Amino acid sequence: MSGLRIRRLEPADAALYREIRLEALQRNPEAFGSTFERENAQPLSWFEAAISRADIFGGFLDGTLAGIAGFAAQEGTKHGHKGLLWAMYVRSAARKSGLGKMLVAAVLDHARGRVEMVQLSVVSENEAARRLYDTMGFVAYGYEKRALKHDGRYYDEVLMVKFLDEGLN
DSSP states (O other): OTTEEEEEOOGGGHHHHHHHHHHHHHHOGGGOSSOHHHHHTSOHHHHHHHHHHSEEEEEEETTEEEEEEEEEEOOSTTTTTEEEEEEEEEOGGGTTTTHHHHHHHHHHHHHBTTBSEEEEEEETTOHHHHHHHHHTTOEEEEEEEEEEEETTEEEEEEEEEEETTSSOO
């Protein structure tokens, strides 16, 4: 789709990032470790700081921020070969447009040369996200029961990994 574009977010994008992040936390609270209440209470400068210290990619559909995905490399000599795909979210209007796949591809491209593997966790019931990650070459390596608890309900997570030195997926 020609109206799709991916780029790294900058501190100047903080208001856009705040808006989509809060939407994600409100619409899919079971999918994230943080909460809408916690992040909604934060000033815009908090989101600017988050963008400054993290690698957060934005997916734009016809100029509108429609998806986000974060990347973080682990620290330390024994964990530095691992990276994490986190905070992935695509707005409903942009789902099935290819934007999610482009965001994951951007994170993987960014990760190559920095880490040897990218890990993620996804709520077991989120079939669409699990299919996307499968398509992008991630494989399940674990299952965490009761990984998250929201409104008295537990959610299990599938732990997935993509080894960047195995094939070109």
